Amino acid sequence: MSAVREIEVRLGARGYSIRIGRGLLDDATLWRPLLRGRHALIVTNTSVAPLYQARLQPALADLHWRALALPDGEAHKTLASVARIWDALAELGATRDACILALGGGVVGDMAGFAAACWMRGIDCVQMPTTLLAMVDSAVGGKTGVDHAAGKNLIGAFHQPRLVLADLATLDTLPxxxxxxxxxxxxxxxxxxxxxxxxxxxxxxxxxxxxxxxxxxxxxxxxxxxxxxxxxxxxxxxxxxxxxxxxxxxxxxxxxxxxxxxxxxxxxxxxxxxxxxxxxxxxxxxxxxxxxxxxxxxxxxxxxxxxxxxxxxxxxxxxxxxxxxxxxxxxxxxxxxxxxxxxxxxxxxxxxxxxxxxxxx
Missing domain, CATH: 1.20.1090.10 (Dehydroquinate synthase-like - alpha domain)
Structure with a gap:
């Protein structure tokens, strides 16, 4: 693992870190202590899941957890996809101290963050962006949401993450x-x-x-x-x-x-x-x-x-x-x-x- 660059985001009493480096997904000490409850849901997509999902699983062994791989692409950034995340949380029995791990690009991060903002009026979300665009934009700042036929990102909420973990190694597989x-x-x-x-x-x-x-x-x-x-x-x-x-x-x-x-x-x-x-x-x-x-x-x-x-x-x-x-x-x-x-x-x-x-x- 390379040296970690860390940037702090402070919003009154709230705050979180943005951590940037190579090999960060493999170091569970960087993110696992932030999970407060017994339930965790990995939200990813069908392109990213085979590449990186397995790196998170060992650290979740003591929790009730599952993974949901959504179809890849902006065309799937819809309320129907977010409903699938809520269904997965319901099946998991996720309570208010649950956490969503958003493993993917901006589409995954936006939908996972929005689902977290709404489930029981707000649960934790850790952003694990795997695209350059998500690392520098959508994963940072708490903007979440989905598209509508009338326009992009018209449905959404502000919901800050618990952590942004930007692993440069994920960019090696980016087209x-x-x-x-x-x-x-x-x-x-x-x-x-x-x-x-x-x-x-x-x-x-x-x-x-x-x-x-x-x-x-x-x-x-x-x-x-x-x-x-x-x-x-x-x-x-x-x-x-x-x-x-x-x-x-x-x-x-x-x-x-x-x-x-x-x-x-x-x-x-x-x-x-x-x-x-x-x-x-x-x-x-x-x-x-x-x-x-x-x-x-x-x-x-x-x-x-x-x-x-x-x-x-x-x-x-x-x-x-x-x-x-x-x-x-x-x-x-x-x-x-x-x-x-x-x-x-x-x-x-x-x-x-x-x-x-x-x-x-």
């Missing part, structure tokens, strides 16, 4: 496309609020492309620390935390309109950030050169920067109107004033947003 999708969320941190970090990523993108442990550990720890700071200041997204959605209004619309079948979340975020940066430039908030710089970095990381062809701009705009950041029927987007300077833009003109969906606009 290249899913790995690259996680890089988009790392770039997002620099783009929205840390220009120096963005410059570091620009200096040596090949280290991240090569999955070098030192570069990965630094990037994951930096992104998690930045997000943790925002969450501590604004847990339920009343202000500053909304900035973490830079690019996401566009991204969620893309995912919704394409039926979650064309783009991975990180790919949609990469496109969304470029669209937000270009819109910012057209509205006079930022230099177009910064949008071009962002697109160049994402391209170097082999991420898309343009929407797929043939999408209907009006359908995309309609999907954006259901975004949770909107207020009183007006479009409220996260734009920027240049690299590292995101801000909340209220009442953005719909015609400008519609025009953003035209490729190369």
């Amino acid at each position: 290249p496309r899913e790995y690259r999708a996680g890089l988009a969320e790392i770039v997002k941190i620099g783009a929205l609020g840390d220009a120096a970090f963005l410059a570091q990523l620009e200096h040596d993108p090949m280290a991240l492309n090569a999955r070098e442990d030192a570069a990965l550990t630094h990037a994951i720890a930096h992104a998690c620390a930045y997000k943790a700071g925002v969450v501590m200041r604004d847990e339920t997204e009343q202000g500053e935390r909304a900035l973490l959605n830079f690019g996401h209004s566009f991204a969620h619309a893309l995912e919704t309109v394409t039926g979650y079948s064309t783009l991975l979340h990180g790919e949609a975020v990469a496109i969304g950030m470029v669209l937000a940066a270009r819109l910012s430039a057209r509205l006079g908030h930022a230099p177009m050169a910064d949008a071009q710089r962002l697109a160049a970095l994402l391209h170097a990381l082999d991420l898309p920067t343009q929407p797929p062809p043939g999408l209907d701009a009006d359908a995309l705009l309609a999907a954006m109107r259901l975004d949770k950041k909107n207020r009183a029927g007006t479009l409220r987007l996260i734009l920027w004033r240049g690299a590292g300077q995101a801000f909340i833009a209220a009442d953005v003109d719909a015609d400008h947003v519609r025009a953003s969906w035209v490729r190369n606009a």
Whole structure:
């Protein structure tokens, strides 16, 4: 096991650790003491279970436990899947001191966290992300939920984990496309609020492309620390935390309109950030050169920067109107004033947003 990087998230009397390193799943001393009761449920998916589930099982031998492997993919991030988690908890006889171990990517973590938030009005959840995107984004901060036909993550709750355990070894089996999708969320941190970090990523993108442990550990720890700071200041997204959605209004619309079948979340975020940066430039908030710089970095990381062809701009705009950041029927987007300077833009003109969906606009 490699040295463990640890980041503390403190929310008043509550708090938890984010632990980052290689081989962490194999060290039960890092997570087993946090299980308070007699019941544990491993929630995973059919892709991850054969790879990593067995590493957790020996430490659960003295408990009443079971595992539930859900179908893999965003298309299964539904209330029906969460109901399967609740059914498993019921069959286990899980009480209020039970714990869910969320072993998988962002879809698993979001659903497991939401199920934990609702079961008996709240039980513990330990996040064990196995994708880069989940390690730097969805596992941290307590946002949980599922998708609805009308839009992404429209049903959910804030429910902080007991622990986030990010084992770099799980990234060794991550397909290249899913790995690259996680890089988009790392770039997002620099783009929205840390220009120096963005410059570091620009200096040596090949280290991240090569999955070098030192570069990965630094990037994951930096992104998690930045997000943790925002969450501590604004847990339920009343202000500053909304900035973490830079690019996401566009991204969620893309995912919704394409039926979650064309783009991975990180790919949609990469496109969304470029669209937000270009819109910012057209509205006079930022230099177009910064949008071009962002697109160049994402391209170097082999991420898309343009929407797929043939999408209907009006359908995309309609999907954006259901975004949770909107207020009183007006479009409220996260734009920027240049690299590292995101801000909340209220009442953005719909015609400008519609025009953003035209490729190369």
